[in-house]
Amino acid sequence: MIRPAGRGVVHVTSQFPPHSNGGLGTHVQALCCALAPHVPVSVLVPAEPRYPSLPGVRYWLQAGDPLQPSAAEAWGETLVQAVAALRGPSGRLPIIHAHNYEAALPALHARSRSGAPLVVTLHLPAPADLVELERQLLEQADAVIAVSRSLAEDYRKRGWRIPDPIPVPNGVDLATFHGAPTGHSTRRHGQLLIAGRLTPQKGVDLAIRALARLLPDCPNLHLRIAGIGPWERAYRNLARELGVSDRVNWLGFLGPEALRQEYQHCGILLMPSRFEPFGLSALEAMACGAPVIASWVGGLPEFITPDQSGLLVPPCDVPALAEAIRYLVAFPEEAAWLGAGAMTAARALSWERTAQGTLEVYRSLPDLGEAA
Numbered sequence: 030m031i032r033p034a035g036r037g038v039v040h041v042t043s044q045f046p047p048h049s050n051g052g053l054g055t056h057v058q059a060l061c062c063a064l065a066p067h068v069p070v071s072v073l074v075p076a077e078p079r080y081p082s083l084p085g086v087r088y089w090l091q092a093g094d095p096l097q098p099s100a101a102e103a104w105g106e107t108l109v110q111a112v113a114a115l116r117g118p119s120g121r122l123p124i125i126h127a128h129n130y131e132a133a134l135p136a137l138h139a140r141s142r143s144g145a146p147l148v149v150t151l152h153l154p155a156p157a158d159l160v161e162l163e164r165q166l167l168e169q170a171d172a173v174i175a176v177s178r179s180l181a182e183d184y185r186k187r188g189w190r191i192p193d194p195i196p197v198p199n200g201v202d203l204a205t206f207h208g209a210p211t212g213h214s215t216r217r218h219g220q221l222l223i224a225g226r227l228t229p230q231k232g233v234d235l236a237i238r239a240l241a242r243l244l245p246d247c248p249n250l251h252l253r254i255a256g257i258g259p260w261e262r263a264y265r266n267l268a269r270e271l272g273v274s275d276r277v278n279w280l281g282f283l284g285p286e287a288l289r290q291e292y293q294h295c296g297i298l299l300m301p302s303r304f305e306p307f308g309l310s311a312l313e314a315m316a317c318g319a320p321v322i323a324s325w326v327g328g329l330p331e332f333i334t335p336d337q338s339g340l341l342v343p344p345c346d347v348p349a350l351a352e353a354i355r356y357l358v359a360f361p362e363e364a365a366w367l368g369a370g371a372m373t374a375a376r377a378l379s380w381e382r383t384a385q386g387t388l389e390v391y392r393s394l395p396d397l398g399e400a401a
Contacts, residue, residue, distance in 0.1 A: 037069035037115035037123035052309035063384035105138025133166035177328025201379035208318035219249040222295035227258030232301035290319035315371035
């Protein structure tokens, strides 16, 4: 049983499905839904007419990019309104919960105007040109959450004067992501899958190189790539250069239901990331019973136990990635065993668990009372 935090919360995010390209938006939506039975929840998101109706979640819409000064002040003023709307009868202030550096400008504006406590969740480090803005946001925060122990430690090492980051891992929607019904398994053992943004971080090029290395000995392999991103053309060119274009299928962006089918059908889910604060698609695939091969980086080893719920390989090591694939293709019974272990491990990481950890952070905040 989750004990309520006793005050409302306004989440601020530049990504929220369907206005989302990756795990950040999935996290915010799932967390809002898991928190709503326990605290009043609002969410400030980009103006978008197609957001789903979520029980207990109120939307505040604002046009523009909150990272751009021309739009950030309007975002901040809308956030001030949302904070005022959630203030309790006693005048107790709700919490502003900013997700990543993208929410920095409106969160700082509204904190200054309202005096509301500020929580920041770290999903991904800021690029070099936004590090100073990120630092300002974290230094103003009353509490900082990181989606993995690895990411929390990265920020501790920076030496910034910020609250000690508290690891609260991502969860998985077990109602959406689950194994195929008993007796209906259609797993295709030569089918490899990558799901994620097409950027260097995710290591799609490494998977394509591993495929090219393996095809002479494993001619039945295929690679399916679910995702969009700025590097798609470069990766398509790489597949052509290596002569494997006919073995790569580009699926584009997939919603949760389509992703579940891919996870249920694939022989192996690959996550050869160069860095990875958490790795949500790996956890989703594990919940569907897929064997996972991932890089030993970031948050991935925190929920993938080698030889029990997946295989881990050194980052940027194409030969090691290829050999891990070769092993699971050659021994499908081992792949099935790892998939079963993956499903068991994933069941322990629900969004309700993430909400419980988040509420503990909320309860640790000072009661700031009425705004000045």
